[in-house]
Amino acid sequence: MLQIHRFYIIILWFLFQLFIEINCQISPYVLKERRGHTATLFDKKLYILGGFPLEEIGNEFFYIDFSVSFNTQNLKVNDLTNINTLSPHYNAGSAIGGTNNDTLFICGGLSNVKYATMELVNTFNPRSNSWSIPKIAGDKPFLVDCDMTTINYDIYILSALDVSDINILDTINLVWKKVNPIGTQNIGAASSSILLPDNKIIYIDSSNTGNLAEVYIYDTVNNNWSKKTTTGTIPPKKDGGSAVLGLDGKRIITFGGFVSATQDQLHELNLINFEWRIPKSSGSIPASRSHHKANVIGNYMVLSFGKYTF
Numbered sequence: 577m578l579q580i581h582r583f584y585i586i587i588l589w590f591l592f593q594l595f596i597e598i599n600c601q602i603s604p605y606v607l608k609e610r611r612g613h614t615a616t617l618f619d620k621k622l623y624i625l626g627g628f629p630l631e632e633i634g635n636e637f638f639y640i641d642f643s644v645s646f647n648t649q650n651l652k653v654n655d656l657t658n659i660n661t662l663s664p665h666y667n668a669g670s671a672i673g674g675t676n677n678d679t680l681f682i683c684g685g686l687s688n689v690k691y692a693t694m695e696l697v698n699t700f701n702p703r704s705n706s707w708s709i710p711k712i713a714g715d716k717p718f719l720v721d722c723d724m725t726t727i728n729y730d731i732y733i734l735s736a737l738d739v740s741d742i743n744i745l746d747t748i749n750l751v752w753k754k755v756n757p758i759g760t761q762n763i764g765a766a767s768s769s770i771l772l773p774d775n776k777i778i779y780i781d782s783s784n785t786g787n788l789a790e791v792y793i794y795d796t797v798n799n800n801w802s803k804k805t806t807t808g809t810i811p812p813k814k815d816g817g818s819a820v821l822g823l824d825g826k827r828i829i830t831f832g833g834f835v836s837a838t839q840d841q842l843h844e845l846n847l848i849n850f851e852w853r854i855p856k857s858s859g860s861i862p863a864s865r866s867h868h869k870a871n872v873i874g875n876y877m878v879l880s881f882g883k884y885t886f
């Protein structure tokens with residue numbers, strides 16, 4: 577039982593404020609509110625890239641080092657903006673891939689006419705701190721905001737523009753593949769995809785068009801969809817909500833979304849009986865937010881940025 581309740585939430589915003597206070601004398605780096613950024617975990621470092629508003633965020637790129645045991649006093653922000661070659665953008669997808677699982681794949685994204693058009697896929701090597709544009713064979717899919725999940729070097733991408741197919745980027749051979757799964761689903765315009773321990777991918781709606789009374793699971797081995805009808809305290813629609821897998825692999829934890837700027841921004845879906853509930857949490861719960869990111873780092877669900885002021 578202890579295991580089950582062992583997740584914690586930290587809010588980088590608070591940590592950032594502390595960090596800024598501590599470091600404002602020596603660092604001109606000001607962490608700004610942003611939404612639609614990517615937050616990619618590699619080697620316990622969280623790489624933050626892009627986001628909206630474009631003019632304010634520009635080509636900011638930095639990582640926060642969680643590889644050391646961290647608290648608000650030693651949280652490290654490492655600025656990589658000066659080596660960022662990508663145009664300002666938001667709503668890109670990101671995942672880890674490549675031969676040694678050591679490449680950040682950034683895919684899609686939206687920008688505006690002021691900036692150079694981005695390639696569909698850009699990669700960042702965190703060992704050499706270098707960006708590349710990989711040459712990828714196969715039919716290039718049309719993707720804008722991509723939600724990406726890696727299984728054995730393949731990145732699965734469900735496109736909001738064409739949800740009948742699943743696009744797969746083989747990150748070893750650098751080839752695009754497309755599969756047309758058996759069965760249908762009715763996912764809203766955006767969703768959070770979470771890899772389950774049995775190599776299935778669950779999609780939790782994070783648009784204001786879908787419905788959390790149903791969740792959809794894609795079986796990557798048998799290439800078919802199944803639908804689960806949920807019960808319990810079903811959360812309201814969550815435009816720009818986030819979701820992660822609990823440490824025990826038996827629950828999904830969701831946070832935020834526009835429509836839930838109330839005290840119930842935290843929800844949990846039991847993956848055995850598909851019942852939603854509001855989990856008990858201690859400490860002050862962070863302000864709700866939308867289009868933030870959530871990553872599991874150690875025992876923590878780490879929420880970064882998002883829109884939280886109005």
Ligand SMILES: *[C@@H]1O[C@H](CO)[C@@H](O)[C@H](O)[C@H]1NC(C)=O
Pocket residue numbers: 675676677726727728729
């Ligand atoms: C890369 O990650 C996959 C899981 O996606 C794992 O099976 C594999 O062993 C990892 N390979 C390396 C070289 O770390």
Ligand SMILES: *[C@@H]1O[C@H](CO)[C@@H](O)[C@H](O)[C@H]1NC(C)=O
Pocket residue numbers: 759795798800801802803
């Ligand atoms: C998916 O395919 C597997 C293997 O054929 C099958 O056992 C399973 O029932 C299928 N699931 C659905 C929802 O059709």
